Amino acid sequence: MYEAFFFLFALAAVGFAVNLVLQNHPIHSALSLIGVMASLASLYLMLGAEFIAAVQVIVYAGAIMVLFVFVIMLLNAGEEERTNFSRLAGTLGVPLILVLLASIASIVYRIAPSDEMVRFGDFHGRTADIGRMLFRTYLLPFEIVSILILVALVGAVVLARKES
Amino acid sequence: MIPLSYYLVLSAILFCLGVAGFLLQRNIVTIFMSVELMLNAVNLSFVALSYHFRLLDGQIFVFFVMVVAAAEAAVGLGIIIAVFRNRESLNVDRMNLIKW
Known part of the structure; x- marks a missing residue:
């Protein structure tokens, strides 16, 4: 049962990601990305990260993707015309990406313990514990990212403002 | 039961x-x-390794990555709107002003 769910959501995530790369229209890519994020949220739940799964759906698939879809519609972005980009990138790009994937996978297989099995319900990341850690051990990083997001907010307003 | 490395390879x-x-x-x-x-792919390996070590630090890192991604999306889309207003195009091949 659990294995079937893993493969279902893993295949969904990879399929949506391939669709994101291959689509020409940005709104189709945005919908595929929402699919990837929803599948990843299910995988987080299976790994016992329920807080992260909820935040993934609310912040990523909700807020950030609404921002993307809003900008696509605001700019009325359609399909891009195909421009002939660098031939070197076209011929070398895909093999080099496969090399990158193979090297990451080989490193993972070398260092990851082969007997480690993920059992559903074995590890339970409770939200209360995350909150306690966030406001004790990680209080300074938390304050720094709150300043960062304030700066980003002001920067976005300044950038998107109409020049007078 | 799924080996942990499957999650890392998926990532x-x-x-x-x-x-x-x-x-x-x-x-x-x-x-x-x-x-x-x-x-998102990196977040998945953070959560998988958080499971492996039975520590919540990885999940807190994912939380911070999400905050930085939100900030990056806000600023980046502001830049995209500003570029579109000047060049009337979203194609990166058309943005070749400082390319030799």
């Missing part, structure tokens, strides 16, 4: 698909979404 596959989208797509909004896909 690697999603990361490489994000790299492929970054290199192959010509639309700046889609390129931006490929970057988000790469961030």
Whole structure:
């Protein structure tokens, strides 16, 4: 049962990601990305990260993707015309990406313990514990990212403002 | 039961698909979404390793990555709107002003 769910959501995530790369229209890519994020949220739940799964759906698939879809519609972005980009990138790009994937996978297989099995319900990341850690051990990083997001907010307003 | 390495390899596959989208797509909004896909792939390996070590630190890192991604999306889309207002195009091949 659990294995079937893993493969279902893993295949969904990879399929949506391939669709994101291959689509020409940005709104189709945005919908595929929402699919990837929803599948990843299910995988987080299976790994016992329920807080992260909820935040993934609310912040990523909700807020950030609404921002993307809003900008696509605001700019009325359609399909891009195909421009002939660098031939070197076209011929070398895909093999080099496969090399990158193979090297990451080989490193993972070398260092990851082969007997480690993920059992559903074995590890339970409770939200209360995350909150306690966030406001004790990680209080300074938390304050720094709150300043960062304030700066980003002001920067976005300044950038998107109409020049007078 | 699923070996932990399956999750890490899935994360690697999603990361490489994000790299492929970054290199192959010509639309700046889609390129931006490929970057988000790469961030998501890294988040998956953070959560998987958090399970492996039975520590919550990995999940807190994912939380911080999400905050930085939100900030990056807000500023990046502001830049895209500003660029579109000047050049009337979202194609990155058209943005060649400082290219020799």
